[in-house]
Amino acid sequence: MSEFTFFYLFAGLILISAFMTITVSNPVHSVLFLILVFVGSAAVLLLMEVEFLSLMFIIIYVGAIAVLFLFVVMMLDIKLSSSNNNYLRYLSIGGFLGFLFFVETYYLVETSVFAPQVDSSLVLESSYQDWITRLDTLTNMECLGQFLYTYYFFHFLIAGIVLLVGMIGAIVLTLHVNHTSKNQLICKQLSRQVKNATFLTTIS
Template sequence: MLSGLEAAFFYLFAFVAVASAFMVISSRNPVHSVLFLILTFFNAAGLFMLTGAEFLAMILLVVYVGAVMVLFLFVVMMLDVDFAEMKEGALQYAPIGALVGLILAAELIVVLGGYTFAPQLASTVSKPIPDLAARTNTAALGDILYTDYLYYFQISGLILLVAMIGAIVLTLRHKEGVKRQSIAAQVGRTPATGMEIRKVKSGEGL
């Protein structure tokens, strides 16, 4: 149980996190949404600190706030994105998005209600928690991450790689009139295509 001061901080962080998360999806200005998302991450880090998971709190601040959210903020502010046009184009994908949302909601209901369908699942997945005084949460997290969940960790890395490649493909735009380097064309050059011999008459230039 949390003490009086810890409980006060818990409710403070939780309330601000939920309120800022709601503002993320309700703000019309995308820059404001990113700023509210940064505030949400800060309060989530505070909740991690209250539970003794200082490693997760620092990772949340360094990775998400310090890198990802700052990158999103610069991208949103620097790119001239027509959000009205994007919203109009997104309406045609609304049925597919609704179908995917229903599937995800059904999966979450099945997972969260697992104890109702199979009460014995709770006893099979539970593991004893190590003593925090003898073992830090960073060491325990590393042991679990690189032993029991090693393959899942590698799969998540591949998913991030695919997401990065997809972002590059989506943002790559070829402008007309801009010369681009073609490695295949350069390597495939022959003397016949790479040189042109002209006979220049005396006293005349090319």
């Protein structure tokens, strides 16, 4: 299978998942289709050899934002709305935006894929290969990793602390402590002694 086949496959998956995201009535299913959109977008970026952005889509959008949406939907206990929404009133706006997107995509595909090809037999190419330059060339992942963990390591640590504080704040805000329920007191359990824990009773 060629690269264009995979591109059309993932692009179709993105379009179908995006359509299902805005049409399904179940909010949990909508978030799951949104995650599928992000995964398909990451696959398209991976086909374009943009590994860093592809991994960022998986880590940030799927691993953080989409999962956060899913947990918020599940914690809020949103009732399933009936499918009585009138989608026809948005048909004109959606059709106009879809037409603009189609024209833009058609123009890009026509100028890049169906461009006139030059006969390779008429072009003279040098067979010289600079192996020093080829071996010293770093990928975008390696370049970003070197800059991130050397020159900007302090900013990286600050970002990690900010995310940790945000996570702790979200846990504290959503934590509901029930004082009437039975719970364990670890300090008292560890401080117990044998003379206080063992009792002898006389059975008459």
